Amino acid sequence: MRIAVGIFAHQEERRIGLCLASLPLDRADIVFHVLVNGSTDATAARAREASGGRANVIVHDMAAGGKARTWNHFVHDLLRGDEDAVIFMDGDAEIVAGSIDALTAALAARPEANAAAGMPVNGRSVEAYRQSLRDERGLFGDLYALSGRFVAAVRARGLRLPEDLVGDDGLVAAWAHTDLGRDADWDRERVLACEDAGFRCEAVSLLRPSTLHMQYRRMINYSLRYFQNRIISDIMAGEGVSGLPVRMDALYGEWLPRFRPRPLPTGWFDRRALARMRGKR
Numbered sequence: 473m474r475i476a477v478g479i480f481a482h483q484e485e486r487r488i489g490l491c492l493a494s495l496p497l498d499r500a501d502i503v504f505h506v507l508v509n510g511s512t513d514a515t516a517a518r519a520r521e522a523s524g525g526r527a528n529v530i531v532h533d534m535a536a537g538g539k540a541r542t543w544n545h546f547v548h549d550l551l552r553g554d555e556d557a558v559i560f561m562d563g564d565a566e567i568v569a570g571s572i573d574a575l576t577a578a579l580a581a582r583p584e585a586n587a588a589a590g591m592p593v594n595g596r597s598v599e600a601y602r603q604s605l606r607d608e609r610g611l612f613g614d615l616y617a618l619s620g621r622f623v624a625a626v627r628a629r630g631l632r633l634p635e636d637l638v639g640d641d642g643l644v645a646a647w648a649h650t651d652l653g654r655d656a657d658w659d660r661e662r663v664l665a666c667e668d669a670g671f672r673c674e675a676v677s678l679l680r681p682s683t684l685h686m687q688y689r690r691m692i693n694y695s696l697r698y699f700q701n702r703i704i705s706d707i708m709a710g711e712g713v714s715g716l717p718v719r720m721d722a723l724y725g726e727w728l729p730r731f732r733p734r735p736l737p738t739g740w741f742d743r744r745a746l747a748r749m750r751g752k753r
Contacts, residue, residue, distance in 0.1 A: 473556045474620075475502045475576060478546045480539055480613075481563030485514040487674065492522040494566040497529055502572065504529045505550055506563070510537015515563070539613070540633040543640045548627060555620045556580075560640070561590075565614040565671040568593060574668035575617035586622040586648035586662045590615030590669040609649070609663040613641040615671040618648070625652060631713055634720045637704075638697040643716075646708055654712035655705075695738070695745035703727050724749050 477495070481488050488506070497504060506523070508516040508531060516533040523529035532550070534542065543560070551558065557576040561567065571590055578588045589611045592601050604610065629652065633643055650657040676683045700720050707715045717723055728749060733742035 473501060473576060473580075474552075474554060475557050475559065475572065476551055476555045477502060477504045477559040477561065477572065478543075478550075479504065479506045479561055479563050480542055481506060481508050481511065481515050481519065482537055482539070483511050483513050483515060484508075484563040485511075485518050487564040488515050488518050489522045490566055491561075491563050492519065492529075494569075496569075496572065497523065497526055499572075500528060502528065505546060506531045507534070507542050507546055508532060508563075509534045509539070509542040538635060539640055540637040541635040543644075544632040544635065547623060548630075548632070551623065551627075553624065553627060555623065557617050557620055558623050559615070559617045560613065560644075561615045561671065562613055565673050567615055568670035568672070571615065571666075571669035571671070575615075575666050578664050578666045578669075579617060579619045582661075582664060583619075583621075584662070585664050586619055586651065587611060587645065588617045588664040588666045588669070590617075590666060590671050592673070593670040594672045594675065605665045609645075609660050609665060611641040611645040611648075611663065612671070613639055614673060615669065616641065616644075617666075617669075618644070622648065629713075631716075632718075634717050636719045636721055638693050638700055642697065642701055643704055646704070647713060650708070650712070652713050655709045657712075691741045692744045692748070695741040696748060698742070699727075699731055699745060699749065702731075721749070 479491065495504060506519045508519060516531055519531045557579055559572055559575060575588045579585055589605050591605060592598050633640055637643060645663060648663050649659060651662060674683060676687045703723055731746060733739035
């Protein structure tokens with residue numbers, strides 16, 4: 473079985489070593505692509521050190537940032553195209569031993585499925601998130617897998633995420649559920665919740681101010697994702713994947729007058745997200 477792993481890393485010099493240490497880098501049947509994007513710190517250098525010079529660990533140091541843009545480059549330009557499964561994960565996550573095999577085995581056992589989700593294993597709301605993945609069959613960008621057949625279909629149709637989309641998991645999950653169609657084609661069983669695959673993220677702590685700053689930025693991004701997803705949902709309900717824009721901001725002029733912040737405390741971050749969308753960040 474041929475497996476490729478894409479590890480998305482932006483400004484992760486502190487965490488990338490831990491991430492790579494959690495991976496089976498000695499597996500010759502897996503190619504690991506460390507996708508360092510838009511980083512000005514030592515992420516790429518730390519990744520090369522952690523790779524131990526292994527030929528199957530390739531560090532790509534890309535000047536342009538953005539996860540969606542990097543996702544497109546990985547899928548369309550870096551993959552060979554003959555993979556049986558492709559794993560996507562974040563460079564600040566550590567995965568549970570055996571997760572890659574669990575994800576690929578789940579997809580192999582259910583050939584009609586397009587994707588399999590890894591499960592969170594830490595955090596205050598971990599059980600709620602795990603149950604949500606079981607019930608709704610979404611994906612977390614921290615760890616998920618796509619079948620090689622599905623990735624080949626994405627490549628064949630030239631489908632790309634809008635390059636300024638915040639995150640990748642929501643839209644990729646919709647693509648998987650609809651089999652690259654419209655919301656009317658939605659089938660929950662096309663995405664699997666893989667109980668034996670898990671990831672661990674750094675916990676937010678008052679004792680580590682850097683994690684608080686990280687969480688603050690993350691909450692603004694969650695709000696921006698909320699508004700972008702409202703636009704995406706409208707497109708997927710109508711035109712489907714063929715109606716997706718090259719960039720989300722091409723549609724902001726039409727949609728911003730419809731958006732209002734939600735009640736506090738979420739509204740605090742919504743206001744900052746809307747200001748960013750208006751170019752007043």
